Amino acid sequence: PRTVMTYTARKCGICFQPPAIVLIYKEDNKDKTRQRIMPVRNFSKFSDCSLAAEQLKNNPRHKAYLEGVSLRQLRKLYSLLKGHLGGESLAESLEKFQQEETIDPEEDMNKLDDKELAKRKSIMDELFEKNRKKKDDPDFIYDIEVDFPQDEQLESCGWDMESGEEI
Secondary structure, eight states: OOOOOOEEEEEEEEETTTTEEEEEEEETTOOOEEEEEEEOOSOOTTSOHHHHHHHHHHOTTTTTTTTTSOHHHHHHHHHHHHHHHTTOOHHHHHHHHHHHTSOOTTOOGGGSOHHHHHHHHHHHHHHHHHHOOOTTSTTOOSSOOOOOOSSSOOOOOGGGSOOSOOO
16 A cells, blocks of 8 residues: 655745746655645736636645645735736735735625635635634643723713613
8 A cells, every 4th residue: 555645845936937836845754855846837917816726736746745835825826926927026916915915904895796705704714823822832821811901981882872762
């Protein structure tokens, strides 16, 4: 029986010329760091970055290597390539991606279509995971208790008011 190789992604980047996604990884049972170059074919400045990222991540030849690389990271690399193909500088492409990946707290998400909503949700999930304290984090504290100051005047909200109206 063939043993299943497992890989740990160290870094993932992009090469513009020729277009390729480059992965620096380590095989779990070996000390050597290796590089895998995955050529990007049939991709233009009009291509869908999310679709390209999903196709690469699910590609049987690369799937095992890309286990530790998030879809968002791959989407970012494709959007940088797309920007490059469209004549943008790297700084412009990064700025654009940053804007697209930022959640606007004022935005009414009820007005978004399913695709845009799913995109926002995945950004929020990723932010949550990045900021979440896990049990094995060095600064993890179980059961934090916070005392709120009582000497300040408490603000009341409109819906706090006692009203005679029956709901």
